[in-house]
Amino acid sequence: MPPVTADPVEVNLINALEDRGLRRTAARSAVTDRIERVSDAFTAEQLCRELPDVGRATVYRTIRHLVDAGALCKLPILDGAPMYSIARIEHHHHTICSRCGAVGEFRHSTVERVMRSLEKEIDGDIVGHRMEIFITCSSCLAKSEINSSSGNSSVSI
Numbered sequence: 218m219p220p221v222t223a224d225p226v227e228v229n230l231i232n233a234l235e236d237r238g239l240r241r242t243a244a245r246s247a248v249t250d251r252i253e254r255v256s257d258a259f260t261a262e263q264l265c266r267e268l269p270d271v272g273r274a275t276v277y278r279t280i281r282h283l284v285d286a287g288a289l290c291k292l293p294i295l296d297g298a299p300m301y302s303i304a305r306i307e308h309h310h311h312t313i314c315s316r317c318g319a320v321g322e323f324r325h326s327t328v329e330r331v332m333r334s335l336e337k338e339i340d341g342d343i344v345g346h347r348m349e350i351f352i353t354c355s356s357c358l359a360k361s362e363i364n365s366s367s368g369n370s371s372v373s374i
């Protein structure tokens with residue numbers, strides 16, 4: 218378990234949908250169950266492939282509602298489709314491995330202070346902010362070290 222710097226919030230995606238007035242249906246439950254079971258970030262297409270019995274429109278719509286509810290984070294990827302991950306702590310930012318797509322969450326009080334201090338310099342009311350830090354994660358670094366020590370510097374994903 219990676220250390221989290223804030224108390225994790227209870228994740229209940231189907232409740233998040235019901236809070237938005239969406240009935241609990243078999244299809245929606247299948248989507249939220251699946252999301253709760255995957256620990257890594259995923260794309261909408263991945264979820265569609267894993268849930269062949271659920272219509273694509275339902276998968277996409279359910280994801281969108283969960284993002285709007287703040288239960289899922291939508292992550293920009295350097296190239297490719299956006300990925301989604303469960304929001305386990307309330308306000309947070311992300312690290313995203315640019316090689317394998319592994320997503321981490323972090324909170325940093327200095328970052329928040331800097332963001333607040335920008336209010337003086339920005340014309341208008343700040344209503345929110347996002348920050349993603351793109352990294353090469355430690356397991357990808359370890360893999361590339363193994364490759365380079367064997368004389369092969371190319372990294373295969």
Ligand SMILES: [Zn+2]
Nearest residue numbers: 290303304322
């Ligand atoms: Zn997140």
Ligand SMILES: [Zn+2]
Nearest residue numbers: 314317354357
């Ligand atoms: Zn990685």
Ligand SMILES: [Zn+2]
Nearest residue numbers: 308309310329
């Ligand atoms: Zn922040």
